[in-house]
Amino acid sequence: MQNDELPLTEVVDSDRFARAFEKHGVDFGDEEGVVYTPAITLWALVSQTFFAGAQRSCKAAVLRVASLWATLDRTVCGTNTGAYCRARQKIPFELVRDITRQIAHDAEAAVSHTGVDEDPDVNLSSRVVKEVRVHANGRRVLLLDGFTITAEDTPENQDEYPQNPVQKAELGFPILRYVTLISLYTGLLFDVAYGPYSGKETGETALMRQLLNALRPGDILVADCYLCTYWLIAACRQRGVHMVMKNHYQREDHPADAIGLREGERLVTMDSSSTSIVDEQRRRQTATGNA
Numbered sequence: 119m120q121n122d123e124l125p126l127t128e129v130v131d132s133d134r135f136a137r138a139f140e141k142h143g144v145d146f147g148d149e150e151g152v153v154y155t156p157a158i159t160l161w162a163l164v165s166q167t168f169f170a171g172a173q174r175s176c177k178a179a180v181l182r183v184a185s186l187w188a189t190l191d192r193t194v195c196g197t198n199t200g201a202y203c204r205a206r207q208k209i210p211f212e213l214v215r216d217i218t219r220q221i222a223h224d225a226e227a228a229v230s231h232t233g234v235d236e237d238p239d240v241n242l243s244s245r246v247v248k249e250v251r252v253h254a255n256g257r258r259v260l261l262l263d264g265f266t267i268t269a270e271d272t273p274e275n276q277d278e279y280p281q282n283p284v285q286k287a288e289l290g291f292p293i294l295r296y297v298t299l300i301s302l303y304t305g306l307l308f309d310v311a312y313g314p315y316s317g318k319e320t321g322e323t324a325l326m327r328q329l330l331n332a333l334r335p336g337d338i339l340v341a342d343c344y345l346c347t348y349w350l351i352a353a354c355r356q357r358g359v360h361m362v363m364k365n366h367y368q369r370e371d372h373p374a375d376a377i378g379l380r381e382g383e384r385l386v387t388m389d390s391s392s393t394s395i396v397d398e399q400r401r402r403q404t405a406t407g408n409a
Contacts, residue, residue, distance in 0.1 A: 132157065134217065134220065135156070135157045135160070135217070138213050138216055138217050139156045139157075139213070141213075141216070142210055142212060142213040142216075144156045144208065144209065144210070144213060146205065146208050147159070147205060151193075153183065153187065153195040153201070154183075154201055154202055154205035156205075156208075156209065158183060159202065159205040159206055159208075159209060160209055160213075160214070162179040162180070162182065162183050162202065162206075163179070163206055163209065165179055165182055166178070166179050176199040176202060176203055176206075177197070177199055179202060180195075180197050180198070180199050180202050181197055183195065183202070184197055215309075215310070218306075218307055219308065219309060219332075221306060222301060222304065222306040222307060222308045223308075225301070225304040225306050226258060226301055226303065226304060226306070229303050229304055257336045257337060257338050257360070258301065258303075258334065258336070258337045258338065259301070259302035259303065259337075259338045259340060260299045260300065260301060260302070260308060260333070260337055260338070260339055260340065261299070261300045261301075261302055261340050261341075262297065262298070262299055262326065262329075262339055262340065262341040262345065263297070263298060263300070263341070263342065264295065264296060264297045264298075264322040264325070265295075265296050265298075266293050266294065266295050266296070266315055267293070267294050267296065268291035268292065268293055268294075269291065269292040269293070269294060270291075270292070271291050271292065272292075275292035276292050278292070278314070279292040279293060279294050279314045279315065280292065280293075280314060280315070280316070280317075281293060281315075282315065282316070283316055293314070293315035293316075294312050294313070294314070294315065295312065295313055295314065295315050295320060295321075295322070295325065296310060296311070296312045296325075297310070297311050297312075297322050297325040297326055297328075297329065298310045299329055299332055299333075302340070308332055309329050309332040310329075311325040311326070311328040311329050312325065313325055322344060322345060323345060323347060323349070323350070326345060326350065327353075330353055330357065333354070333357055333359045334357075334358075334359075335357060335358030335359065336358060336359075336360075337359045337360070338359075338360045338361070338362060339354060339359055339360065339361045339362070339363075340361075340362045340363065341361070341362075341363040342363060342364065343363060343364035343365060343366045343367060344366070345363060346363045346364065346365055346366045346369070347366070372384070373386055375387070
C-alpha cells in the first residue's frame with residue numbers, strides 16, 4: 119500500500135483487465151479526463167479489502183484515488199463518494215470472479231509443487247510440507263470448506279438471504295452460506311459458490327455441486343467429514359479427482375467387508391447398491407418399533 123500505484127498492478131496487468139472488461143461488456147468511463155474508469159474503480163474496490171475500520175470505507179477509497187491522481191500530476195478529483203459508488207455498482211460479480219480465478223491459476227502454475235518452503239507456515243512443520251508435496255506428485259491440492267457471513271439488514275437482503283429461521287422476525291441479520299475451493303500451496307481462491315443460509319438446495323453439498331467444473335483430473339480434494347458422501351466420492355471419481363477426508367461420524371468405521379491394510383487404515387469398497395451400517399440399524403429400529 120506504500121506504492122505510488124493502486125493495489126495489484128504488479129499481479130494483474132492492464133491487458134488482463136481489458137480482456138475481462140470486454141468479455142463482460144463493461145465499458146463505462148472511457149471519455150478523456152474521466153477518473154472512474156473500470157480499472158481504477160476495480161483497483162479502488164480491491165484496496166478497500168486491505169484495510170479495516172474507517173480505512174475500508176468508500177470515502178477512504180476515494181481519497182486513495184485522489185492521492186494517486188496527485189502523484190501522477192493529474193487534476194485531483196473531488197472526494198465525494200457518489201461517483202465512485204455508482205461506478206462500483208457497474209462492476210459485475212462475475213468479472214471479479216473471473217480475474218480471481220486467473221490469478222489463482224497463474225500462481226498455481228508458477229509455484230513449485232515439489233520444493234519445500236524454507237520458512238513454512240507456523241502451523242506446519244517442514245516435514246509435513248515436504249510429505250504433502252512429495253506425495254501429491256505435482257497435483258493440485260484444493261481445500262474445500264464452507265462458512266457463513268451476515269449481510270446488511272435491508273428488506274432486499276432479507277428477501278433473498280433470510281435470517282436464521284429459528285430467530286424471531288426482525289431480530290436477526292440476513293445470512294449467506296459460502297463454499298470455497300482454496301489452493302493448499304498458494305492460499306488463493308480458485309472458486310466460490312454461495313446462496314441463502316437455509317432452504318432447499320442451500321446446504322454445503324448442494325453448493326459444492328456448482329464447483330465441480332473447477333476440478334481437474336488428478337486434483338486432490340481435501341474436505342471435512344460433513345462432505346464425505348457417496349455422491350461426492352462418485353462425482354470426483356468420475357472426474358479423475360482424488361479425495362482426502364475424514365469418515366462421516368455416522369458411518370461405520372469398521373465395516374465387516376473392509377480389508378485391513380495397517381493400523382488405522384482399511385480398504386472399503388462403496389457402490390450405489392451399498393447399504394451403510396447406519397441405514398441398516400435405522401431400518402431394524404423401525405421394524406422393531408412397528409412390531
